[in-house]
Amino acid sequence: MKKASSSRTISPIGPRIRAARIAKDFSQEKLGVLIGLEEGSAGTRISRYENSIHEPAVGTSIALAKALNVPLAYLYCESDVLAALIVNLAKLSLAELQKIQKKL
Secondary structure, eight states: OOBOTTSOBOOTHHHHHHHHHHHTTOOHHHHHHHTTOOHHHHHHHHHHHHTTSSOOOHHHHHHHHHHHTOOHHHHHOSOHHHHHHHHHHHTSOHHHHHHHHHHO
16 A cells, blocks of 8 residues: 555555546546535545545445445455456356355
């Protein structure tokens, strides 16, 4: 994970929200409204999440994941490769996942 200038650790959730939002072709305001934020502040709130100014509470993260159609784990994953795998694995059936798990 990256470090901010104040030496605090920056969560991967901001860039993950931005990537998933852009992939869905949602504006920040649209995403905010989809998760129940007030229209007047929705875009600003999502911008603050994406820029790691604020980190959403877990309940908000769950709503974001649902609206963006990605697993919650994707939003918190530090590795880009693992994050992409999580998205792809989530599309598989339980039987397919069990086969992969056995191989691992």
